[in-house]
Amino acid sequence: MIANTPATPYYAVIFSNMRTEIEEGYAETSIEMVSLAEAQEGYLGQESVRDGLGITISYWANLDAIRKWKQQTDHLLAQRMGREKWYSAYKTRICLVERDYGFPF
Amino acid sequence: MIANTPATPYYAVIFSNMRTEIEEGYAETSIEMVSLAEAQEGYLGQESVRDGLGITISYWANLDAIRKWKQQTDHLLAQRMGREKWYSAYKTRICLVERDYGFPF
Numbered sequence: 001m002i003a004n005t006p007a008t009p010y011y012a013v014i015f016s017n018m019r020t021e022i023e024e025g026y027a028e029t030s031i032e033m034v035s036l037a038e039a040q041e042g043y044l045g046q047e048s049v050r051d052g053l054g055i056t057i058s059y060w061a062n063l064d065a066i067r068k069w070k071q072q073t074d075h076l077l078a079q080r081m082g083r084e085k086w087y088s089a090y091k092t093r094i095c096l097v098e099r100d101y102g103f104p105f
Numbered sequence: 106m107i108a109n110t111p112a113t114p115y116y117a118v119i120f121s122n123m124r125t126e127i128e129e130g131y132a133e134t135s136i137e138m139v140s141l142a143e144a145q146e147g148y149l150g151q152e153s154v155r156d157g158l159g160i161t162i163s164y165w166a167n168l169d170a171i172r173k174w175k176q177q178t179d180h181l182l183a184q185r186m187g188r189e190k191w192y193s194a195y196k197t198r199i200c201l202v203e204r205d206y207g208f209p210f
Contacts, residue, residue: 001158002121002196012200014117014162016107016152016207047121049154053106055162057119083208091107091207095117095200102121102196103188 003045003059005100010044011060012097017082017090018053026086029078040069059097066094108150108164110205115149116165117202122187122195123158131191134183145174164202171199 019026037043037058042065048056060066069075082090124131142148142163147170153161165171174180187195 001123002194005196005198012117012119012198014119014202016162018106047158047160049156049158049160051154051156053152053154055152055154055160057121057160089107089207089209091110091205093110093117093202093205095202097119097198097200100196100198102194104194 001047002102003047003057005044005059005097008097008100010097011063011066012095013058013060013066014093014095015056015058015090016053016093017056018088019050020086020088022085024085025081029081033075033078036072036074037069040072041065043069063094106152107207108152108162110149110164110202113202113204115202116168116171117200118163118165118171119198119200120161120163120195121158121198122161123193124155125191125193127190129190130186134186138180138183141177141179142174145177146170148174168199 034046037046042061044059044061046056046058048054058069060069139151142151147166149164149166151161151163153159163174165174
């Protein structure tokens with residue numbers, strides 16, 4: 001469940017969000033977007049939790065990989081649906097992971 | 106619930122974790138650590154969610170603020186209890202937030 005990312009430096013995209021009550025298309029699109037992200041070059045992993053507030057963090061090798069993922073056609077459509085229907089608020093943060101540590105890995 | 110952080114750049118500390126079944130002292134210490142963090146110089150906000158996987162992200166003005174928070178006496182004790190009792194796994198990632206965007210803020 002905790003993403004097994006490589007040695008730093010790498011990038012993290014933190015997507016913090018609050019949902020509307022609209023369920024239509026949300027679950028299917030979420031699953032689809034995870035599969036699509038996994039297939040992108042430079043994708044390193046993902047962590048996702050929701051309990052009221054939702055936080056999804058995807059990890060990437062570099063900024064170019066993030067840029068390409070943001071512009072991926074189906075993802076662009078999902079982002080638009082997100083703004084129009086599924087999210088009442090969100091914040092996306094593009095982060096350079098400078099250092100990490102933990103256990104057992 | 107989504108932290109209202111200032112203009113970039115600033116720092117994020119992503120703490121991804123899995124809990125053991127030991128509850129003793131955990132809830133009280135969590136509440137205490139949030140209050141303590143809020144009182145630290147350079148603290149900018151926090152987002153926290155758990156649903157199996159736990160993700161807590163704290164935001165900071167600079168690396169020096171993060172260093173001081175990591176070394177704060179009560180926080181050092183909480184970190185030790187965390188490793189020994191409360192967490193079966195965790196990863197801490199120190200991140201420079203280079204860019205952010207969202208709505209409504």
